[in-house]
Amino acid sequence: MNIFKKVAIVVTGLLMLPIAFNAPSYAADEDFITIGTGGITGVYYPVGGAICRLVNKNRKEHGLRCTVESTGASVFNANAIGAGDLTMGIVQSDTQYYAYEGKEGFAKANKDLRVLFSLYAEAFTLVARDDAKINSFKDLVGKRVNIGDPGSGNRSTMLLLMNEYKFTPKTFSLATDLKPAEMAGALCDNKIDAYVYVVGHPNGSIKEAATTCNSHVVPVEGAEVDTFLKKYAFYPKATIPAGMYKGTDKNVNTFGPRATIMASSKLSDTVAYETVKAVFENFDEFKKLHPALETLTKEEMLTGNTAPFHPGAIKYFKEAGLMK
Numbered sequence: 001m002n003i004f005k006k007v008a009i010v011v012t013g014l015l016m017l018p019i020a021f022n023a024p025s026y027a028a029d030e031d032f033i034t035i036g037t038g039g040i041t042g043v044y045y046p047v048g049g050a051i052c053r054l055v056n057k058n059r060k061e062h063g064l065r066c067t068v069e070s071t072g073a074s075v076f077n078a079n080a081i082g083a084g085d086l087t088m089g090i091v092q093s094d095t096q097y098y099a100y101e102g103k104e105g106f107a108k109a110n111k112d113l114r115v116l117f118s119l120y121a122e123a124f125t126l127v128a129r130d131d132a133k134i135n136s137f138k139d140l141v142g143k144r145v146n147i148g149d150p151g152s153g154n155r156s157t158m159l160l161l162m163n164e165y166k167f168t169p170k171t172f173s174l175a176t177d178l179k180p181a182e183m184a185g186a187l188c189d190n191k192i193d194a195y196v197y198v199v200g201h202p203n204g205s206i207k208e209a210a211t212t213c214n215s216h217v218v219p220v221e222g223a224e225v226d227t228f229l230k231k232y233a234f235y236p237k238a239t240i241p242a243g244m245y246k247g248t249d250k251n252v253n254t255f256g257p258r259a260t261i262m263a264s265s266k267l268s269d270t271v272a273y274e275t276v277k278a279v280f281e282n283f284d285e286f287k288k289l290h291p292a293l294e295t296l297t298k299e300e301m302l303t304g305n306t307a308p309f310h311p312g313a314i315k316y317f318k319e320a321g322l323m324k
């Protein structure tokens with residue numbers, strides 16, 4: 001064989017190597033994944049970090065680099081995915097529905113939103129100072145209440161429940177829009193009487209409130225809640241276990257959406273597939289990365305969604321026998 005031909009064969013062979021082994025069919029600017037999470041005292045932030053850790057573990061295979069961003073949470077994340085500012089984002093299942101359908105604060109339907117998988121159940125959590133004498137949602141009348149920061153799913157679920165009780169921000173003597181990281185501090189500094197947080201458990205915010213001052217988690221149940229849950233079928237009932245937080249010695253009944261992770265339909269199948277695969281193939285490790293993930297099952301991670309799954313996620317689920 002002539003030497004030029006030999007060189008040509010070797011060169012072609014080398015060029016083909018990555019294609020043969022990795023088939024990385026995503027655009028060059030897709031190798032950086034940014035996951036939008038929530039406030040750093042919530043659960044989205046560490047769980048986003050757990051997902052990235054597993055994606056980054058396989059970097060040699062796929063070349064992807066994953067980082068998290070602390071954001072205003074669900075509503076912000078859904079909008080930012082739509083605008084192409086985030087690759088992925090953690091979004092409450094109720095916000096997912098509103099964003100996809102263009103309801104409740106979303107002016108336009110975003111039909112490009114796609115689901116990668118669901119995560120743990122969140123609980124609508126009402127935390128109050130003991131001295132504020134708040135033992136039910138109704139007791140919030142006339143109190144100083146943090147209803148959530150704009151951009152959070154927290155606030156959007158709170159506004160919906162307030163509607164059911166015929167409450168407006170004027171029902172409270174003060175309605176604040178503090179960020180999650182500020183809520184426990186404001187409660188313990190006696191700037192507010194209560195705050196709501198739609199969040200997984202345990203989390204840093206409620207722990208901070210429970211250990212810094214006398215506070216407790218208040219049940220959110222009763223006739224109005226039952227009517228609300230009938231109207232909005234995607235909020236299962238939830239229980240915050242007794243003893244999880246200082247000051248809360250009984251199980252606390254409430255309800256809540258599920259946390260989900262979403263991307264745009266414009267994201268390549270390869271990036272979606274590799275992200276889902278990294279979590280599902282390292283599942284035992286994933287569950288150990290945050291206590292809110294401890295009891296999660298792979299099967300439930302395919303439930304509770306309104307928007308369609310991303311084709312890259314479907315590819316993995318079929319391969320793994322989780323979907324027909």
Ligand code: GLU
Nearest residue numbers: 038042043044074153154
């Ligand atoms: N569910 C909250 C929201 O979307 C965020 C909770 C968290 O950061 O863990 O506003």
